[in-house]
Amino acid sequence: MVPDIALRLQSMTRAMTEVVIPGIDPSQKLALEQAHLVVAYLALLSDQHDKTYQYEMAELRDARGLLERLVACTRGDARASAALAESQSAAALSIPSQARLADLVRAVKGAADALVHAAYEQGKPDVLANVASIVMDHAQRQIARERVWARKAGFEVEPEKLPGLDEVIAG
Amino acid sequence: MRIDAKQSPSADWIEMLRSRFRTERTVDVALTRKLKLRSGPPHRAQSRESIVERLTNFLSKRVPRPFTLSGVRSLTGGSSKEQFFFQVDRPGEPAAQYVLRLQPAESIVETHRLREYQVIRALQGYIPMPEACWVDPEGEELGQAALITRFCAGVTRPPSAGTVERPRKGFGPKYRELLAPQFVQALAKLGRFDWSGADLSAFDPPRAGTTEGVISGINWWERVWEEDSVEPVPLMTLAANWLRSHAPAIDRVSIVHGDFKGGNFLFLPDSGQVTAYLDWELVRLGDRHEDLAFFLKPMFGEVDEQGTLLAGGLMRREEFLREYARLSGLTVDPRRLAYYEVFVNWRSAVISLATAARCAIGQKTHQDIRVGWIGTAAPQSLFELRAALEAVI
Numbered sequence: 037m038v039p040d041i042a043l044r045l046q047s048m049t050r051a052m053t054e055v056v057i058p059g060i061d062p063s064q065k066l067a068l069e070q071a072h073l074v075v076a077y078l079a080l081l082s083d084q085h086d087k088t089y090q091y092e093m094a095e096l097r098d099a100r101g102l103l104e105r106l107v108a109c110t111r112g113d114a115r116a117s118a119a120l121a122e123s124q125s126a127a128a129l130s131i132p133s134q135a136r137l138a139d140l141v142r143a144v145k146g147a148a149d150a151l152v153h154a155a156y157e158q159g160k161p162d163v164l165a166n167v168a169s170i171v172m173d174h175a176q177r178q179i180a181r182e183r184v185w186a187r188k189a190g191f192e193v194e195p196e197k198l199p200g201l202d203e204v205i206a207g
Numbered sequence: 208m209r210i211d212a213k214q215s216p217s218a219d220w221i222e223m224l225r226s227r228f229r230t231e232r233t234v235d236v237a238l239t240r241k242l243k244l245r246s247g248p249p250h251r252a253q254s255r256e257s258i259v260e261r262l263t264n265f266l267s268k269r270v271p272r273p274f275t276l277s278g279v280r281s282l283t284g285g286s287s288k289e290q291f292f293f294q295v296d297r298p299g300e301p302a303a304q305y306v307l308r309l310q311p312a313e314s315i316v317e318t319h320r321l322r323e324y325q326v327i328r329a330l331q332g333y334i335p336m337p338e339a340c341w342v343d344p345e346g347e348e349l350g351q352a353a354l355i356t357r358f359c360a361g362v363t364r365p366p367s368a369g370t371v372e373r374p375r376k377g378f379g380p381k382y383r384e385l386l387a388p389q390f391v392q393a394l395a396k397l398g399r400f401d402w403s404g405a406d407l408s409a410f411d412p413p414r415a416g417t418t419e420g421v422i423s424g425i426n427w428w429e430r431v432w433e434e435d436s437v438e439p440v441p442l443m444t445l446a447a448n449w450l451r452s453h454a455p456a457i458d459r460v461s462i463v464h465g466d467f468k469g470g471n472f473l474f475l476p477d478s479g480q481v482t483a484y485l486d487w488e489l490v491r492l493g494d495r496h497e498d499l500a501f502f503l504k505p506m507f508g509e510v511d512e513q514g515t516l517l518a519g520g521l522m523r524r525e526e527f528l529r530e531y532a533r534l535s536g537l538t539v540d541p542r543r544l545a546y547y548e549v550f551v552n553w554r555s556a557v558i559s560l561a562t563a564a565r566c567a568i569g570q571k572t573h574q575d576i577r578v579g580w581i582g583t584a585a586p587q588s589l590f591e592l593r594a595a596l597e598a599v600i
Contacts (some may be wrong), residue, residue: 038437039564039582042208047567047575054252055574138209142438149439156448168445168600175442175593182586189583193505193516 037138037185041085049078086134097127180204213434214569215246228430230423231411231491233319238430241317249570250312253350255279258291262307265348269341270295282306286581287314287488289351289573292358304358305340309351313571315562315578317431318488320344320354321409326462326490327356329405334393335472337483359483361473377509377520378469385479387521388530390472393484394502395535398461398495412492413460420493421454428554435561437568443560446553446592449600455543457494465489467498468507469520495537499528500547504555506587545599552592560585 057071084091100123107116132140155167181204187195212220221242225235253261259279266276275296282290289309296302310320320342327339337356346352365382378386413420429447436443464471464487471486502519509520518527532539563582567575 038560038585039567039579040208043564043567044579046208046570047579050570051574051576135209142209145441146439149441149444152441152444152448156444156452168449171441171445172593172597172600175589178442179586179589179593183590186583186586189580191506191584191587193508193510193587 037141040138042082045078045082045085049075049082052078089131090133093127093129093131096123100124100127208568209437210568211437213245213437213565216242216434224430224433228426228433230427230430233322233409234427237317237319238427238434241313242434244312245569245571247312250572252289252311252573253309255281257350258307261349262293265341265343266295271297273298278304286574286577287311287316287572306337306356306358307349308354308356309349310346310353311351311572313562313566313569315558315566315572315581316488317562319409320352322490323487324354325405325407325409326487329402329407330397330400330462333400334396335481335483337485359473360475361482362476363470363473363485366476380512382474382479383511383517383521386474386481389474389479389481390519390521391527391530392534393472393481394464394467394498395531395537397464397467397498398531398535398537400462402460402462402492407492410492413457415458415460416456418454418456420457420460420491422451424491424493424497424550425450425454428557432557432561435557435565437561437564440556440560440589442589442593442596443553443556446549446556446596449596450546450550450553453546453599455494455546458540459495459537460492461495463491463493463495463497465491465497465501467502468504494543494547495535496540496543496547497551499531499539500544501551502527503544503548504551505591506555506584545595548595549592549599552588552595556585556588556592559583559588 052071052075057068057075060068060071062068100120103116103120106112107120152167152171155163180199183192184198184201184204187198192198221239224242225239259276262279263276266274276293277296278292278294280292282292289311291307291309292304293307294302294304308320321344324339324342324344327336330336331338337359339354339356341355343349343353365378367379411423413423425447432443432447464484466486466489467484471484472481473483473485474481503524505516507519508516511517515523518524521527522530528539528544531537559581563578563585566572567579567582572578
C-alpha cells in the first residue's frame, strides 16, 4: 500500500507543526490549543494505527478467558454459550503484524516483478504474451482495490460507479 | 512506513543508475543531485529573513541601484517548488513584481532550472509566457536552485472551482468556451515552433527520424522509478518493457511541455484571456503526441452537463484532436498517440506512486502533506495505464 498510513500521519504531523501552528495568530488561543491537540492525536494514531487488529484480538482472547472462567464457576447461560461458540475460531487465529504482512506483500510482488524482468530479458514471444496477460489480469483486480481504497481523495472521474470497499477486500 | 536502502543511496548505486539509464545531461545532473542529498537531513524551508537577505544580494548584482525590495511573501499553488512573490521599486519606474521558485531537496518532479529558464525565454512573445528574468541553477546565490520570473496576473481555476484536496471541480461551460480555443491554439503553436535558433543548450536534442529521444525519455523515467519506488509493481515493469520495445521514431522534434493541462495556465477571470502558460519543468524536445496524450488523460477530464467526458475539462477528445491538426498543420498519428497514452500514464504512475511517497518519507519537501496527497492519485494513474496498455498489446 503506497502511500501507507504511517507516511500520511508523518506528513500531517509535519504540516501541522511546521506550517499550520506557526501560522496561527498567537491571540487565537483556542485555535492554537486545538491544533496542538491534533498533533497529539496524530502521535497517538502513529503509535496505534497498525496494531489495532492485534489489539482487538488480544482483547477477544482475554475476554473469552474471562467468560470461560465465569461460565465454569456459574454454569453460564445460553447467551454465554453462544458467545463462546461464535468467538472460538476467531480467537484461535494467529494474526501477523501489519508490518510483517506489508513485508510479505512486498516480497511476493518483488519476486513476481523479477520474473517479468527475466521474461523480457529472455524475449520468448509466447512466454511474453502469457506474462503480459497474467500481469494485466492481476493489475485489474489490484487497481480496482486501490481505486476504491483511495476513492475519497477526489481523483476519480466517476467515483459513484466504484464498488464498495467491503466488496473489493473480501477474501 | 518502511525505510529502505534507497533512502541512503551509495555512490556505487548512483553510478550504476547513471550508467544503466542514459539520459539528457541536465536530467542526469538533477537526478544525481537529488540522490546525493537524500541521506541528508529533512528539508527546512528558508525563513523569510533569509530569503530577503539572499534576494537583496542577488538583485544587487543585477538591478541598477538604488532599488527597494518589498512584499516578500510565500505563494500557494504548485506541488513541487517553494514559491515567493516579491516587488522591486526603483525611482521613476513602475514597481516590478516577480515570482521566485526555489527547489526543495527533493520534489514531486526533479528537474533542472536551466531547462525551464531557457525554454521560457525561447517561447517569449510566441505564446503567453511569464518573463524569465534570472536563474540560479545550482543555488549558489539563493541557497537553493532557483528561477525568477515576472509575476503574471490571473487565476488557474475559476473562483468557484476545486481545491487541491477536491480537484474534480472544473472550468464549467462559461470558461470552457473562453479557454478551449486559446489552449488548443497554444498547443498547436508549440508543436510547430522552430526551436533551432533558440538557446536550448541545457537540452540534448534528439534527431528526427530516430527513436533516441523516445528511449532517452524512457531511461529518464525508468531511472526515477528505480530511484524512488517503494515497492515493486509488475504492471510498471510490463509497461516500461513494452514502451522500450515499441518506441516509434519521432517524425518532427518539437518542444514538449510535459504537463500541459488545466491548472498549469493563468487566465483573467473576467475576460477568460490566458496570460501565461506555466510549469515548464518537465519540458523536453520530443514528440508532440506526448503533450496530446497527456492532455487526453481522463484524470484531468471533466464530465459535462450532457455526461460526456471532456479532455482537460475543456473539449471533447475528437474535437480537440481535429482542432489541433487543423491549427498546427501537423498530423495526428493514432498509432503514436496510442503509444504516448501508455507513456504518459506510466510516467504519471512513476510520479504519483514512487516519487510522491519517496520524498515524503525523507521529509524532503516544504509540503509533504500535499505531495503525499498526489500519491493518492496513483490508483487512477495505474487504471489509465492499464487501459492504455490493453488497447495496444
